[in-house]
Amino acid sequence: LCTNGRHMSYSILNIKYDKETFEQKKREILASHESIEQAKKQFEELKSQSIVKYARQTKCHNVTGDYMFNCYDGIRLFDTSDSKNCSYMADAMDVKDSMDCNNFYIKCEFEYDMMGVLGGSKNKHGVYVMWCNNAEYCDSCYNSNDLFGCIRLNKESYSILNKKYEKEEYLKLKEQIIESMKSDGTYGQFFPPELSPFGYNETLAKEYTPMNREEALARGYHWQEKNTGTFGKETMSEENIPSFIEKTPDTITSEILACNECGKNYKITQAELDFYKRLNIPIPHKDFECRHQDRMGKRNPRKLYDGQCMCQTENHINHEGSKCSEIFKTTYSPDRGETVYCESCYQQEVA
Ligand SMILES: [Zn+2]
Ligand SMILES: [Zn+2]
Ligand SMILES: [Zn+2]
Incomplete structure (x- = not known):
């Protein structure tokens, strides 16, 4: 629970103790649900007044973004490492000369507008394209090259809508399709949101780019209206959840609990209980x-x-x-x- 420290030891909330007092205080904090919640609040308070670096970046040069490591020349990189000349990236590693990609790993280069890629080069506007080259508008294709509008192909080449062509014919037809897409304004855009089988609120997009139901629908995304899980079926109320893990009986795994934030029911599995006991952490009150x-x-x-x-x-x-006067x-x-x-x-x- 410390912040802004280097070479610190035996400290809690930035206060230094001798080893025995530290161990004692740590035990007291970790002992019960209430003491942990209290300590979390104090830590948030301490953090809100701390000095922070404008971006979490190490070994980076000429980049903007956050959570970056070893990145060179780039704009808006998030959770990205070992990238060179890449922009508008999130969750990327070991990539270069690419733009607008997400979940993008292991020696990808010259790629644009991709989501979920391993290796390969010159792929555009696709999802889950692994070890492919020159794949455009493809979904779940592997170890292939020169594909257009294909889905679930492996070790294929020169195919359009999963149909194989001679190289010259493929190139000619692809050019015609691109021209027609250009004329209706769809070429160069990612797959339209109505093709997604998921509601916006069920995807990671909601965590990184929050949008409410109305905003999402207005932009053409689906919305999952149905709540998953059950509500109101709890067999144990929050105040009866034991505060101390050592006083928690194994029978807790057969109880149904209710989240103190959203009310959704949840259970504690045996493996979870063993884990909490091993780490001396009380049962959570949230799902x-x-x-x-x-x-x-x-x-x-x-942002x-x-x-x-x-x-x-x-x-x-x-x-x-x-x-x-440094700006960033x-x-x-x-x-x-x-x-x-x-x-x-x-x-x-x-430092
Ligand atoms: Zn909840
Ligand atoms: Zn200064
Ligand atoms: Zn400064």
């Missing part, structure tokens, strides 16, 4: 989805704001005698409480 949302809430959104270093210290080498793109919105520093000031202050 899986709400716990996941809490964890996601700790991340910054994939960039214009920011300026807030450092007022006058003895930093990069702005001696005046406040820092950051995922910390201007209305948040954290003090946002540039790389240089952060290193001097927190």
Whole structure:
């Protein structure tokens, strides 16, 4: 529960203790549901006043985004590592010379507008394209090259709508289709949202780019109206959930609990109970989805704001005698409480 520290030890909420007191206090915090919730609140309070770096980036050069490692030349990279000359990427690793891709891994290059890719090059506007080259508007194709509008092909080539052609014929027909798509304005766009079998609210998109029902429908996305799970079937109320894991009987696995946030029923499996016991963590009071949302809430959104270093210290080498004037793109919105520093000031202050 510490922040802005380096070379710290035996500390809780940035307060240093001797080893025995630290162990004792840690045990007290982890002992019950109430004490953990209390400590979480105190930690959020501490974090909201801490100094943060404008972006979580290490070994990067000339990039904007967040959660980046070893990226070189790029705009709006999120959760991306080992990328070179890539822009508008999320969840990418070991890729270069590509744009507008998501879930994009292992030596992809010259790709555009792709989602779910391993390896390959020159693929465009597709989903789940693995180890392919020159695949356009394809879905779930593997180890293939020169495909257009194909689905679930493996080790194929020169195919349009899953039908194989001679190379010259393929190229000619593909050109004709592209011209016709250009004339109706569909070429160059990703698959339309009505083809998605999922509601917007059932997908990761909602976690990274939240939209309410009306906004999603207006943009042509489906919306899952039905609630999954059950409500009101609980056999144990929240106040009867034991606060201490050592006082939790194995019979908890046969009880039905209700989330204290959304009310959805959930159960504790034996493996979960064993895990909580091993780590000395009390039974959660929320269902899986709400716990996941809490964890996601700790991340910054994939949104960039214009920011300026807030450092007022006058003895930093990069702005001696005046406040820092460094500007940057950051995922910390201007209305948040954290003090946002540039790389240089952060290193001097927190290091
Ligand atoms: Zn819930
Ligand atoms: Zn600065
Ligand atoms: Zn400074």
